[in-house]
Amino acid sequence: MKGPLRKTMTWLHTWSSILLGWLLFAIFLTGTLSYFRGEISHWMTPEQHASYVTDDTIMKAYERLSEVAPDANSWSISLPTVRDNTVGLSWQNEGENQRRRGPQETMNAATGESIDGRETRGGDFLYRFHFELYGMPRGFARTVVEIATMAMFIAILSGIVMHRKIFSDFFMMRTKNRSLGWADAHAVTAVLALPFHIMITFSGLLLLSSSLIFWTENTRGGGGGGERNQAPNAQQQMAENGPRGGQGDLATLTTTRTEGGRMTEQRTQAMNGARGQDRARAGADTSEVRARPNRDARETEGERLGERRTRGEGRQAARHQGRQDIPTPPLRNMLTQAELLFGGDINRVQVQNPLTADATFTFSPVDRHMLMAERGSNDSVTFSATGLEVERSQAKASENNSFFSAAGGVLHTLHEARFADAITRWAFFLAGVMGTIMVGTGSVLWAVKRAKRQMGQFGYELVVITNIASIAGLCGAVAVYFWLNRLLPATFENRSNWEINGFFVAWLLSLIHAIFYRNKGAWVVQLGIAGALFCLIPVLDTLTSSASLLHAIVHVDVLRLSFDVMCLLLGGIMLATARYLQNKARRVASPKPVTRKPTLEGAAK
Amino acid sequence: MTALWGILIVSFFSFMHFAVSVQKHHRDLYKKMAITNKEFRVLQSVAWITLLCTLIPAIQHWGVGIGIMTWLLLITVSALAVTVLVNFAPESFAKLWRLLGVVRFIAPPAERPQRTK
Structure with a gap:
């Protein structure tokens, strides 16, 4: 060395x-x-393919929620965006754990029917x-x-x-x-x-x-x-600090906006609050004011639950009486206003006390303009049931602003390309493909350089086999994973496991194939199969989906089309490589290059 | 969106100049003529200036940190396009070069690459 x-x-x-x-x-x-x-x-999930956005989508979502969850405490609607063409509905019932995600379903944005996607x-x-x-x-x-x-x-x-x-x-x-x-x-x-x-x-x-x-x-x-593990950590931390930061804890329990794994402003405040009494009190106060106007921050747990129960019953009774009297809120107006305000698509609509006179509607946009924004804090605008703007809030910069956490945040954002729009996403993808090719060719190069000297030695053969199986085999396995998704019946038991099993079985088969045919064109065969599978994916797609590819083109289903284009691209690269390898094998077999084209360099000599 | 396409196209233009400033590709275009110092300098400066110009819209669009990274990725894409073109379709590259190359005003114009029979 x-x-x-x-x-x-x-x-x-x-x-x-x-x-x-x-x-x-x-x-x-x-x-x-x-x-x-x-x-x-x-x-x-081809069941979702028939869905597309219309102007009525938000009304459809509202109607659907009034049918399935009339008694819920709060509703959450995630509207179709560029990255998602269905509507996600979820709601929180009275007395349920606020931190946990409530019942949810996926809705067809065009027809308002619930979609039962495959597993x-x-x-x-x-x-x-x-x-x-x-x-x-x-x-x-x-x-x-x-x-x-x-x-x-x-x-x-x-x-x-x-x-x-x-x-x-x-x-x-x-x-x-x-x-x-x-x-x-x-x-x-x-x-x-x-x-x-x-x-x-x-x-x-x-x-x-x-x-x-x-x-x-x-x-x-x-x-x-990253994302997934921070929330439990926060909870754990809160549990530890429970007795000391009692008020902070209380504030968390009374928040009603908590949804999914996201932390809302209040909760984050409460979390910080758990560290010091003063900040805890501040957190409790703000969240109280925001969440419910008529609630005392200092009440005890038992009293609060009791009150909530009575209030809940009262509200339900009121709802059943006056349900017809509540006019449908002007949701489409609100949506247009919110879109104008934020200059972009609205992603999430949060409804508090739905189907009552004091319902509020909070709209938040898709874009996170600040890379360093606190998790869960977001731009939003809130309307009352009559369509008047009540409150506006802006994303807050993260309080925890040390250099290292800032750099970490930026790197995280970059690694996952969270900010990316279509072109940038493709640029990242192409760069990733180049990286993949680089790693793959690197491994191949190791073997090619040693081919003359070490042919037949155990180490060399092992590397050749593993190269074939891990590069061509994996490409094939991914293709098989996609194919199985469409070919296994939608109601098949343990379906998602079998898709994954298929992935590994295909990989294993390629390894076995590579062991026996490593010097007899295993590369060409495997890459050819993988490439063909990838290239045929659009055909498979249009044959086995709930809506044909034409439908996707008409309604500009960007997600589906990008997937098909991506598969064509990958398949094309694999087929081109297979062809290149085949030609080379032929050239090596016949000592005199016959089909060689006259090159410019050759002419210069 | 237009800014993005702009970045892609202008950086493609710039990478064409980088590619021609490499002796081997220069020879493909101009046959035996070796690249002169003046030509090299002009090619390189045109390339660098246009390339750096594309950094501006990227930074305007995403801010400094993310902007620089995304810019690097975008110009990677156009560099890849130039590479593919130069290596696998030298004749279309030569055509494009006759159409777009700034240097033809300074250095001798690119000739049609001769094909031997």
């Missing part, structure tokens, strides 16, 4: 990446697909797989992924050092030469998307960094989980 810097770096580059290259390929591929997580999930993990499976793998203890899998990320980071840095002429090779592809073709594909994809590679690896490294801390149980549980 001793020697000049460049040689050392080459050694480091080779060995740090080949050991974990296959895992990295899987992480890169599934991670890249996760940029289209919403699209994949949408595609994989599937959708894009979440691929997303989870890219940092937690599958069927392993979570902490362990995360640690493995973190180590692989570390290896990737080392490989990137050493790769930069060992690359002699980054700029002159910038656009160079020497496809005619045997091993240089791979080397160029590796170098070009690496250099072109270098900023992306550094960003994605570094941010991934930080996101999972706590998985390397073994000595404290707490951080490990919440390690790198």
Whole structure:
């Protein structure tokens, strides 16, 4: 390992990446697909495809909710956006745990019917797989992924050092030469998307960094989980501080806006409040004022529950009497006003005390304009039942503003491309594809370079087999996962498990195939099959969905169309690679290149 | 949205100049003529200036931190397009170059690459 810097770096580059290259390929591929997580999930529940937005959507949602949940405490409607074409309805009944998500259903935005989607993990499976793998203890899998990320980071840095002429090779592809073709594909994809590679690896490294801390149980549980794990942590923290920050706790219980795993402003305030009495009182006060005007912040738990029960009964009685008397609120007007105010689509409508005279309607937009905004705090505007604007609130900058948490937030946002619109999302995706190609060609390159010297040796053959299975096999397995989703009957028992089982069975089959046919065109066969499966996905889509592709084009179902285009693109890349490999195999077999076209360089000589 | 397309197109233009300033691709376009110092400097400066110009709308659109990162990604896409074009369709690249390349006003114009039979 001793020697000049460049040689050392080459050694480091080779060995740090080949050991974990296959895992990295899987992480890169599934991670890249996760940029289209919403699209994949949408595609994989074809029952939703018939839904599209109309002007009446919000009224339909209102009617549907008055039918199914007339007695609920609060309603929450998530309207169709660019990233979702159905309406999500959920509601909280009287006396239910406010923190937990209430009953919910998905509604067809055009017809107002409830949609009973098939059971599937959708894009979440691929997303989870890219940092937690599958069927392993979570902490362990995360640690493995973190180590692989570390290896990737080392490989990137050493790769930069060992690359002699980054700029002159910038656009160079020497496809005619045997091993240089791979080397160029590796170098070009690496250099072109270098900023992306550094960003994605570094941010991934930080996101999972706590998985390397073994000595404290707490951080490990919440390690790198991002969104999902912060809420339980907060709750835990509150439970610990319960007796001391009693008022803070109270404030949390009285909030009615809590929905899903999101923390609302009040709850966050209450959380901070649990740390100090003064702030707790402030938090309690504000949230009281916001949530219910007529409630005393200092009342005891028992009294409050009692009162709530009586009030609830009273309200229900009033509702049953006066239900016909309540005029339908001018929801469409409110929606237009809110859209004008925020200059964009409205995502979420929150209704308090629905179907009563003192109902309030809170509209929040899709865009999070502030990257550093506090979780759950958002721009919103509230209307009364008659359509008058009552309250406006703005997203607050996070209080916890240390440099490290700020940098972490930005990296997190970048890693997940949360801010991305269509073009940027595609740019991220393409860069991810380049990263995947880089990792894949890197592993292939290792074998190609050693082909002459080590053919037949155990280590070399092992690498060749694993290369085929982990690169071509995984592509095929993903395709099989998509196909199974449509081919398994919608009511099949344990369906989502079988989709995943199919994924792994396909992967295993490719491994077995690779063992026997590793030098007889296993690459071409497997890549060809995977590519064909991917390219045929639009056909499958239009045949097995509740609405044809034409319907998707007419109603501009961007999600579904992007998924199909993405599959065509991936399939095209795989087929092109398979063809390239086939031609090369032929060229190697026949010593004299016959079909070689006269090149410009050849002419110059 | 227009800003995004603008970034993609202008950076494509800029990467064309980068590509031609590389000796090998220069030779593809201008046959045997070696690249002169002046030509190289002009190509590089045109490329850098246009490329940096595209940074402005990106920063306006997303703010500094995210803007720079997204800009890097977007120009990656156009660099990829140039790479594919230069390597797999050199003739269409030459056509585009005759159409768009600024340097033809300064350096000798690009000739049609000769095809040998």
